[in-house]
Amino acid sequence: MARETxxxxxxxxxxxxxxxxxxxxxxxxxxxxxxxxxxxxxxAGVMLASPxxxxxxxxxSSESMRVLELFQIQADEGPCVDxxxxxxxxxxxxxxxxxxxxxxxxxRAIAHGFRSVHCLPMRLRxxxxxxxxxxxxxxxxxxxxxxxxxxxxxxxxxxxxxxxRTSLDARLLNDQLSHALNSRIIIEQAKxxxxxxxxxxxxxxxxxxxxxxxxHNLRLTDVARSIVDGTLDANRLDQVVGAKSS
Amino acid sequence: xxIVAADRLIAILTLLDKRKRTGREEGRLCAxxxxxxxxxxxxxxxxxxGGELTSVCASNKVAQRLMDLEITVGEGPCVDxxxxxxxxxxVELLSSASSRxxxxxxxxGSAGARAVFGFPLCIGAICLGALSLYRDRPGPLTDAQASDxxxxxxxxxxxxxxxxxxxxxxxxxxxxxxxxxxxFAVHQAAGMVSVQGTMSxxxxxxxxxxxxxxxxxxxxxxxxxxxxxDICLDPETREWRDTALHSS
Numbered sequence: 001m002a003r004e005t006x007x008x009x010x011x012x013x014x015x016x017x018x019x020x021x022x023x024x025x026x027x028x029x030x031x032x033x034x035x036x037x038x039x040x041x042x043x044a045g046v047m048l049a050s051p052x053x054x055x056x057x058x059x060x061s062s063e064s065m066r067v068l069e070l071f072q073i074q075a076d077e078g079p080c081v082d083x084x085x086x087x088x089x090x091x092x093x094x095x096x097x098x099x100x101x102x103x104x105x106x107x108r109a110i111a112h113g114f115r116s117v118h119c120l121p122m123r124l125r126x127x128x129x130x131x132x133x134x135x136x137x138x139x140x141x142x143x144x145x146x147x148x149x150x151x152x153x154x155x156x157x158x159x160x161x162x163x164x165r166t167s168l169d170a171r172l173l174n175d176q177l178s179h180a181l182n183s184r185i186i187i188e189q190a191k192x193x194x195x196x197x198x199x200x201x202x203x204x205x206x207x208x209x210x211x212x213x214x215x216h217n218l219r220l221t222d223v224a225r226s227i228v229d230g231t232l233d234a235n236r237l238d239q240v241v242g243a244k245s246s
Numbered sequence: 247x248x249i250v251a252a253d254r255l256i257a258i259l260t261l262l263d264k265r266k267r268t269g270r271e272e273g274r275l276c277a278x279x280x281x282x283x284x285x286x287x288x289x290x291x292x293x294x295x296g297g298e299l300t301s302v303c304a305s306n307k308v309a310q311r312l313m314d315l316e317i318t319v320g321e322g323p324c325v326d327x328x329x330x331x332x333x334x335x336x337v338e339l340l341s342s343a344s345s346r347x348x349x350x351x352x353x354x355g356s357a358g359a360r361a362v363f364g365f366p367l368c369i370g371a372i373c374l375g376a377l378s379l380y381r382d383r384p385g386p387l388t389d390a391q392a393s394d395x396x397x398x399x400x401x402x403x404x405x406x407x408x409x410x411x412x413x414x415x416x417x418x419x420x421x422x423x424x425x426x427x428x429x430f431a432v433h434q435a436a437g438m439v440s441v442q443g444t445m446s447x448x449x450x451x452x453x454x455x456x457x458x459x460x461x462x463x464x465x466x467x468x469x470x471x472x473x474x475x476d477i478c479l480d481p482e483t484r485e486w487r488d489t490a491l492h493s494s
Contacts, residue, residue, distance in 0.1 A: 052397030053254060056428040065473075068430050075428065170389050175332055178396065181428070182331065185370030188430045189447050192437020192473070202434055202473065228371040228437065228447050 003038055007149065010034040014156055023219040024180045025187060026210065027160050028059035031153055036061045038153075039146045041134040042114070045071050046122075046157060047080045048130035050181050051174035055084055055130070058184045063191075063206040066112045070105070071133070078105035079119035080131040087128045090119040091147055094139045115139045120151050122158040129161060129177060183221040190224035197234035204240065212237045254397055258282055259419050272303035272409075275402050280305040283387070283395045285379040286359070289313040290402060291324040292367075292375035299324055299375065308358040312380055315357065319349040323364025324376035331373060333396070334364035338384040360384040365399035367406060370433055372448040374406050411455035425465055435469035442479040453479065457486055 013034075017027050028046045035044035045060030045067070057071035074080040079090045079102070094116050099106035109117065118134040132154040136142070161176050187209065194205035209227070213220040215238050226232035261278040272290060279288035287309030291299045301317055304310035316322030326334045326346075336346055339355040339362065347354075354362060359380040367374040377399045379387075387395060401422060408421045432454070439450035454472070458465045471477045476490035 050396060050400070051393055052400055053393060054397070054400065054428075057430070065431075072428070072430060171333075171335070171386070171392065174392060174396065179332065182368055182370060185428065185433050188433035189370045189372075189437040189440075192434035192439075193441055193447070194437075195434070195473075196438040196441040225371050228440075234441075 003149075006034070006038050010038060010153075011156070014160070018160060021219065022160075023183070023213070023221050024160060024176070025059055025183050026213065026220040028157055028180075029061075029210070031157050031160075032059050032061040035132070035134060035150060035153055039134065039150055040136070040142060041118070041146075041150075042137045043067050043135040045133050046130060047071060047074060047084075047133060048122075048161070048177055048180055049084060049128070051177055055080060056181050056184065058130075058180055063203045065202070067135075070109055070112065070114075070135070073105050073108060074133070076104070078102050079117050080133050083119040083121050083131045084128055087121045087123060089121065089147070089151070090117070092141050093117045093119075109135070113137050116142075118142060118147075118150070120147075120154045122154050122161075124158050124162070124173070127173075129158060129173070132157060183224075186221055186228060187224045190227040193227050194234040194237065198237075207240045208237045211240050254282075254394060255401070255422075258394075258398060258401055259422060262419050273305075275405055276303045276305040276309070279377055279379065279395075279398045279402065280309070282398055283379055283391050285363075285387075285391070286382045287312075287380050289324070289378045290367075290375065290406075291317070291328075291378070292406065293328060293373060299328065302375070308382075309378075309380060311357045312354055312359055312362070313378070315353050316350060316378075319347075319353070321347045322350045322354070323362045323378045325364075327364030327366040327376040327378075328368075328373050331366050331368050333366070333392075335361070335386060336363075337361045337386045340384070354380075358382055361386070363387060363395065365395055367399055367403040369403055369407070369451065370447070372446075372451065374403055374448070377402050407452065407455060410452045411459055413455075413459055429466050429469065431469040431473050432465050435472035438472055439479050442481055443484055444481065450479075 032044040043062050046058050047055050048058050049055050055075050060067055083090050095106050095109050097107050114135040114137055116136045116139045120132045121128050122130040190209055191202045191205040194208060195202045209223055210220055213223045227234055258278060261281055262274055265274045265277055276288045276290055287305045289304040289309045290302045292302050294300055299317055301313040304313050316324055323334045339351045339360055361381045361384050363379040365377045367376055404422055405418050408418050413421055436447050436451040436454055439454055440447040455465055458468045477486055477488050480487045
């Protein structure tokens with residue numbers, strides 16, 4: 001698909017999602033997936049800051065442990081922390097060891113096959129609420145158009161956090177952020193439950209949760225919560241058809 | 247340690263350390279919660295297995311009276327925060343427009359509170375209880391106070407979990423630094439252990455945490471072994487079983 005077509009369909013898809021009572025983690029996962037499709041990057045993910053100022057992973061184009069680990073390290077150090085702290089764009093950051101700036105992050109990223117990283121702030125009227133993180137398996141410069149597209153998607157993600165509220169008040173924003181961050185924890189708890197109950201790996205568990213939510217027009221977080229509190233049996237989740245679904 | 251929130255977290259831990267010799271751990275947490283958020287007082291209520299809120303501590307007499315009142319009438323900031331998994335604020339209890347709590351509001355006002363706030367102590371689908379704050383003057387929290395209140399609730403949740411898992415009291419501050427708030431493997435592992443041991447995910451998290459303590463490893467390291475299926479909780483004996491050697 002040509003990039004323009006892909007972008008338009010992505011925006012329509014996101015707008016469609018925004019109208020309904022959507023699930024913020026699901027939406028940010030869609031956004032991460034579309035980043036990988038529309039831009040020359042190999043993995044993408046979103047980190048948000050809690051109202052207390054702690055950075056936490058919320059969504060990614062990949063649920064594999066190796067990618068999740070790279071987001072988890074960034075609670076402490078890495079491009080997202082730097083981007084969040086000074087609100088600046090980080091692009092075309094080649095990953096080389098030794099790296100005095102990110103001594104934990106860089107070696108792990110390289111070990112997982114990534115060679116460069118980019119990070120775009122998610123800003124809302126003066127407040128940075130998180131960052132969109134992009135990884136490439138190659139070095140070399142990201143097209144300037146790609147940067148513009150990525151920042152556009154980061155801005156859409158930012159608006160999504162506020163959901164359909166029109167007015168921005170700090171208290172509502174805090175509510176939405178802590179809700180989104182806690183939703184991610186519920187999803188991890190549910191992934192573990194499904195993985196154990198149905199003997200699948202945790203990535204597969206995530207795909208099943210997401211597929212089930214979509215098929216039944218339910219919010220991903222609500223499905224995850226039902227699994228964790230025992231009102232939905234993991235064995236009754238819809239099967240994922242085919243090897244991979246996004 | 248989380249760099250972004252590090253300075254505030256250090257401030258909280260320093261305050262906790264300064265009060266190390268003044269009574270019970272829970273009391274310390276309440277006193278620090280009130281101090282760091284610049285409110286008149288704070289209280290912590292925890293949910294029992296049966297879902298009942300129990301008052302655990304309060305930083306002063308008014309805070310204790312508010313907590314007792316809330317438990318008695320069954321409504322108030324802790325009840326709402328722990329039910330909704332969201333922060334609660336009532337910025338003027340004595341306003342006639344304030345009808346959120348029919349029985350609680352006026353009695354809380356008579357007890358000396360004008361504004362009350364509730365913050366849930368939640369870890370995903372687990373709700374441990376809530377942290378409440380009160381002020382003897384009306385009005386909302388400032389942005390900085392609200393930010394510190396959220397951070398304090400996260401610290402209290404981790405401390406409560408550590409205590410439930412049997413961590414030695416004098417080690418709790420160290421644990422707060424050592425254990426990250428978000429560790430995907432820990433939450434996945436808690437979900438897995440809840441199925442292995444047929445228990446709630448909250449109990450599974452405490453069991454995981456307790457086993458990490460007794461074997462002197464981090465929750466994160468243990469969780470990675472659970473997710474890799476190198477160790478599991480035996481459904482019969484409820485004991486941890488090493489499966490790494492026997493796995494195919």
